[in-house]
Amino acid sequence: MDRFSEMLAFTRVMEQRGFTSAAETLGISRASVSKQVAALERRLGVSLLQRTTRQVSPTEEGTVYYRHALQILEETDRADRIARAVNANARGVEVLKVAASPEVAEHVLLRYLPAFLQSAPVTSVAFLPEDPALSRTDWGLAVIEDPLETARAEGRPIGxxxxxxxxxxxxxxxxxxxxxxxxxxxxxxxxxxxxxxxxxxxxxxxxxxxxxxxxxxxxxxxxxxxxxxxxxxxxxxxxxxxxxxxxxxxxxxxxxxxxxxxxxxxMKLCRPAENRDLRNAILFEEFMCSALSRQR
The missing domain is CATH 3.40.190.290 (D-Maltodextrin-Binding Protein; domain 2)
Structure with a gap:
């Protein structure tokens, strides 16, 4: 067993609140999931889960470990997508479609666009207005402003x-x-x-x-x-x-x-699940996150 598999098994148990459901999402047996989580707890020397006959709940250590493990798994997934996105063998012309308010496009995004176009093999960019009528397949990346007191939209925070x-x-x-x-x-x-x-x-x-x-x-x-x-x-x-x-x-x-x-x-960057692996959207997301983090 490797640390990554143990971490993945534990996060799925946390999210599914049970070993059986976690096993179904991972496509492995319940016994395998239980064995991986037990191995993780032995390696760490702490109990991450409280197990009863009816439910599974995290310990205090489990809650903390889950938060950090999830970040690692998300970064690993992001790294995989970036590697695929920069594949030099990618074929065809993919238009980068960015949905954003005209103000965000003008005052936030456009100041970085020339540097992005120099750094990435992107030939076509289309900025689309914020419009509820737009289908989620009409754009590859959206920049949204979510009020903090009611923030509910998922996305990658950039500021x-x-x-x-x-x-x-x-x-x-x-x-x-x-x-x-x-x-x-x-x-x-x-x-x-x-x-x-x-x-x-x-x-x-x-x-x-x-x-x-x-x-x-x-x-x-x-x-x-x-x-x-x-x-x-x-x-x-x-x-x-x-x-x-x-x-x-x-x-x-x-x-x-x-x-x-x-x-x-x-301010968040969002990519719809329907267009999750669009090459240019991934490259632009990574570029903007890096550029804005340097600015802060």
Whole structure:
């Protein structure tokens, strides 16, 4: 028995909550699964499972070991897929289809695209808009923003985004700088119809929450239009930090109420099971994860 087989058997028992079901998923006998888990426990010198006649449950050590073992198995599976993806004998032209919001495509993905195209044998790329009507077979990779408080989507985390309040210096010079979340209601607020409701939910650094709206609302079709209006001095906007970080560095915009933010989202890369082994999607996922980890 090897360590990998023992680890795999244990994780399947954990996931199936039993030896019989685990054996069925692995395609081996129940006795073999039991023998592998027992060998793992002997090697580690700890009990990983509590066994009764009705169920199997993890010990404290088992819970910790499962979490780390699962990461190892996932990385091993990922390594296998990458090796297949970079196979020089791959035939045909495969279009890399990436589903992402226009803002994520423009401000996150496109800055890395030239380097990716130089490093990988990819000839065709198509960026698709976020659209619930899209079939899961229409795209090979999706970049999603999942609100942390309700995060449910599966995927590989690549970072976080936080909505921040921004405005141009000319606007603040003419309209004044708000000194509290409540004071925002006296200002022109710039909103995207496809993203923002009538109220901005805001959070202060110390934990206080506010719901802000104004009689002076300017509505736009999307967040890119909101950003353009904000740069032009039309009002105050609540936008993801990745959309405004360059303007903040260049002092085209400035933060308003730096201790107050909007939603925090987990940014994830997702590949549908239907297109799990698409070569170019695998290569792009690995490239983006590496590039963004170096940036952090």
């Amino acid at each position: 976080r985004s936080t909505d921040v309040l921004v405005a141009s210096s000319p606007y603040l010079e003419s309209a004044g700088t708000p000194d509290s979340a409540g004071a925002l209601s006296a200002h022109r607020l710039l909103k995207a119809r496809d993203r923002d409701g009538a109220v901005w939910p805001l959070i202060e650094q110390h934990g206080g929450t506010y719901s802000v709206t104004s009689d002076k609302l300017l509505h736009f079709a999307d967040r890119r239009s909101v950003l353009a209006a904000c740069r032009a001095g039309a009002g105050i906007a609540l936008l993801p930090d990745y959309m405004v970080d360059r303007d903040l560095r260049r002092r085209k915009l400035q933060r308003v109420l730096p201790d107050v933010t909007g939603a925090v989202r987990a």
